[in-house]
Amino acid sequence: MKNIVLIGMPGCGKSTLGRCLAERLGRDFIDADPEIEKDSGKTIPELFAVSEDFFRKQETRTTKRLSALQDKVLAMGGGVVLRQENIISLKENGLIIFLDRSPEDIIGDVDTKTRPLLAAGRRRIYDLYAQREALYRAVADVTVQNKGSMQDVLLRLVDAARVLQQRNNL
Numbered sequence: 001m002k003n004i005v006l007i008g009m010p011g012c013g014k015s016t017l018g019r020c021l022a023e024r025l026g027r028d029f030i031d032a033d034p035e036i037e038k039d040s041g042k043t044i045p046e047l048f049a050v051s052e053d054f055f056r057k058q059e060t061r062t063t064k065r066l067s068a069l070q071d072k073v074l075a076m077g078g079g080v081v082l083r084q085e086n087i088i089s090l091k092e093n094g095l096i097i098f099l100d101r102s103p104e105d106i107i108g109d110v111d112t113k114t115r116p117l118l119a120a121g122r123r124r125i126y127d128l129y130a131q132r133e134a135l136y137r138a139v140a141d142v143t144v145q146n147k148g149s150m151q152d153v154l155l156r157l158v159d160a161a162r163v164l165q166q167r168n169n170l
């Protein structure tokens, strides 16, 4: 079966809800950020300290490796949509869900320490959302709103994943 791939803003809930979604679907969960760290032997802040482009190159390398897997739930980094080659790889063997959470809600609980792009301040989230929202929507097979309790959002994600799988099997 194709992978279920979560995309969306940093802090939108991909890692947390992705792990729960995988459990509910009986699949393995893989978070891209720690995989990038393993593949490169550097932390995300260390990669960004070289340059954002350097991080993006490592991200593409790891995205290609993860895209070749099957049956997984993948939580990608928020910027994976910035390179078209990443999306082409992910779509070969994956169904993409945009987890859409408002900047207001993200700012409430995002951890900026491990997210170099947000080190300049939480308001950076508004700029990133404005830059990326259309891109996330365009590349996704479906959008799920992250609004309300985690339990409700998880149910919506499980439904969306099942509908995508069924549609793909037709």
Ligand SMILES: Nc1ncnc2c1ncn2[C@@H]1O[C@H](COP(=O)(O)OP(=O)(O)O)[C@@H](O)[C@H]1O
Binding pocket: 008, 009, 010, 011, 012, 013, 014, 015, 016, 017, 075, 109, 110, 146, 147, 148, 149, 150, 153
């Ligand atoms: N609907 C929600 N209600 C409350 N907290 C949420 C909700 N969605 C996400 N969170 C919280 O937001 C934070 C960021 O989520 P995370 O999964 O790390 O995001 P991402 O992997 O997309 O960057 C976590 O502390 C998570 O528990």
Ligand SMILES: O=C(O)C1=C[C@@H](OP(=O)(O)O)[C@@H](O)[C@H](O)C1
Binding pocket: 008, 009, 010, 011, 014, 015, 033, 044, 076, 077, 078, 079, 080, 114, 115, 116, 117
């Ligand atoms: O939005 C981005 O460009 C990034 C998001 C991060 O992942 P999360 O979306 O899991 O925070 C991480 O890949 C890196 O800091 C860059």
Ligand SMILES: [Mg+2]
Binding pocket: 014, 015, 016, 031, 033, 075
């Ligand atoms: Mg994450």
